[in-house]
């Protein structure tokens with residue numbers, strides 16, 4: 133019987149298979165950041181163990197880093213200690229680190245792909261649940277806990293429990309204005325926050341094949357919000373074109389050998405998935421979340437749902453709690469929900485395409501009075517590219533704040549936070565209670581919806597913007 | 612890691628589903644570089660509310676958490692497990708756990724037990740009616756026992772063996788070093804490498 137993409141990558145990494153034991157898998161790439169690594173390095177030090185493969189390990193600073201005044205000492209002493217700890221650990225153990233100020237610094241899941249380190253058919257781990265992002269390249273990539281970080285540092289392997297496979301097939305064409313973010317939010321609303329549990333998801337079908345690498349990363353990034361172990365997309369010409377010429381991509385004969393191997397990875401025609409979900413792309417529309425988990429989402433054109441309409445009692449209670457926390461009333465059209473803040477960034481939507489999409493919408497327009505819009509590129513490279521294209525000017529001219537790269541308001545570990553009760557349209561991936569700051573309320577949206585929302589001050593899609601003055605000024609900035 | 616064989620203690624009924632790791636331990640606590648001292652951060656936002664179950668005196672000192680489905684979703688932060696342990700929990704019972712959280716818990720000797728939702732409801736009813744009621748989580752017999760409840764649970768045999776013996780994964784894997792080296796020797800040259808330091 134044929135094998136799926138995930139099974140092929142798994143099989144190619146088995147170091148040891150024995151009856152009654154989990155498979156021991158080799159890890160091709162280990163990404164580190166400051167939050168989940170200090171206790172792991174400490175464990176190594178206590179046991180007197182080295183990092184086995186520093187050449188397969190790389191670290192960045194992202195979660196705690198400020199997005200303003202990055203040349204000054206970090207104000208929060210606890211954040212500073214955590215970053216200093218990472219710097220000391222990397223120096224002691226010989227791990228390459230991209231620190232604040234380094235041109236390769238940025239959110240770990242933006243940095244790996246742009247360096248060309250994330251490649252098809254590899255195993256990628258990081259002490260961070262959004263490691264699923266890297267699955268966009270046909271890598272088997274998953275988030276791990278700190279004990280596992282230590283395990284990979286010491287052995288470059290991980291014992292892993294077997295997984296099940298789920299095909300998420302999206303056929304047809306995405307309607308105008310509907311993005312990868314809307315697609316994945318709709319998938320999560322369909323299968324639920326636990327629907328992917330124990331599964332590696334494979335996104336397939338013509339709508340997926342038509343996505344750019346950036347958009348594929350947005351989709352795979354949020355696999356974890358459906359509870360999945362990982363999400364993957366078969367590598368194809370789009371993948372190869374993205375990788376070719378990148379710093380760490382293979383070259384010469386190695387490139388040819390690599391591409392030949394990568395082409396063997398796609399799921400075989402006769403492979404069988406443990407579960408299948410079908411989605412018609414043409415039925416999708418801009419999607420937003422109304423609740424406090426990423427599965428609590430609905431089309432922007434709909435109303436805040438009535439908890440009483442949920443059959444499952446747990447879901448009903450969850451919806452009641454969510455509406456209370458979010459300060460929303462059932463039956464309110466989502467388009468009438470006003471926001472205080474807009475955040476464009478994160479490893480979900482902080483890449484250059486996302487910034488271009490948001491900039492195209494705010495160009496020649498103004499952020500609504502009383503709304504704060506924060507634009508935080510996913511990495512320094514993304515920021516530099518955006519500056520070269522003049523996007524930073526577009527954002528600042530519209531009244532948005534253009535910031536330095538990092539995780540920023542995606543989780544509010546640095547000073548970029550919502551105040552209690554503030555409502556935010558955010559291109560990030562989690563709308564949990566307090567995620568963006570204590571008492572803050574998050575609506576997950578695409579960059580396009582975020583930008584339109586910033587202009588109108590209420591949840592909106594670009595189609596809601598009258599084509600006033602904006603389109604006539606379209607050519608003022610070269611992109 | 613400490614051995615886990617059997618544990619008996621009072622329980623806290625947490626009637627919530629989808630308890631994500633941002634609720635278990637909010638992000639600002641993740642700046643610590645140790646594995647201890649997270650107890651005050653556990654469910655920090657909810658504990659501001661006097662009515663929250665953990666604030667009720669009758670549940671003080673409880674060591675088993677009985678919670679709704681999809682416990683531990685979201686971020687991979689192992690701090691969530693440390694916070695529960697630092698607070699004094701030895702076992703968590705739910706009908707469904709998020710994968711990463713479950714893996715993290717079992718690596719740290721916090722026993723996460725999966726029981727059907729009906730059994731969870733019975734345990735909730737029991738400890739709400741009588742907060743002094745004790746629950747026994749018996750890993751040897753693979754069974755949860757309480758008044759009127761005798762529920763078997765499943766756990767991967769290999770994981771159970773590690774927990775019962777308090778074995779640490781890394782030393783087990785390092786016994787297979789020659790197999791790792793043999794695998795490394797076969798890796799193709801096109802596989803990615805990071806830039807060496809210095």
Ligand code: SF4
Pocket residue numbers: 194195239240241260262478479480538539542543560561
């Ligand atoms: S951007 Fe957000 S989700 Fe992504 S790694 Fe940073 S904190 Fe995590």
